[in-house]
Amino acid sequence: MPRLSTLAIHAGTAPDPATGARTVPIYHSNGYIFDDLEHGSDLFALDRAGYAYGRSGNPTVAAFERRIAALEGGCEAATRVTGRLRLFSHLVNVGEVKSLVAHPATTTHRKLDPQTRAALGITDGTLRLSAGLEDIEDLTADFGQALA
Numbered sequence: 001m002p003r004l005s006t007l008a009i010h011a012g013t014a015p016d017p018a019t020g021a022r023t024v025p026i027y028h029s030n031g032y033i034f035d036d037l038e039h040g041s042d043l044f045a046l047d048r049a050g051y052a053y054g055r056s057g058n059p060t061v062a063a064f065e066r067r068i069a070a071l072e073g074g075c076e077a078a079t080r081v082t083g084r085l086r087l088f089s090h091l092v093n094v095g096e097v098k099s100l101v102a103h104p105a106t107t108t109h110r111k112l113d114p115q116t117r118a119a120l121g122i123t124d125g126t127l128r129l130s131a132g133l134e135d136i137e138d139l140t141a142d143f144g145q146a147l148a
Helices: 004-010 037-044 059-072 075-084 114-119 136-147
Strands: 100-102 128-130
Touching: 075 136
Parallel strands: none
Antiparallel strands: 100 128
């Protein structure tokens, strides 16, 4: 198994088959095209793998989440980290100004089977973070102590 420093750089990604690029591109899109109404409906209902709206994920975020999951080791690690956070709320609130953390496998994507979650890049160790208006040094320190 690769060591931590190698995983930190390469986990969760594969070289782009068309360009050979090793680094995941940064996707700035928050909207995606649907094949038809049913396709869009299935994506929003989480009945089909894919991307429907930028706040619910995009290919860049999915690659980051896979990398973190590979480093931390799954659901147990995600539970441990969220339990140690002091500044991040363990809820998802639309329009909130405070920092939030969610564990998609047990919250927003819990209805999906493991294969569909995997296709979406959501592992048992995936955490979704949303930084709020708190001081970045406080948030960094909080996350650092949670990972310790």
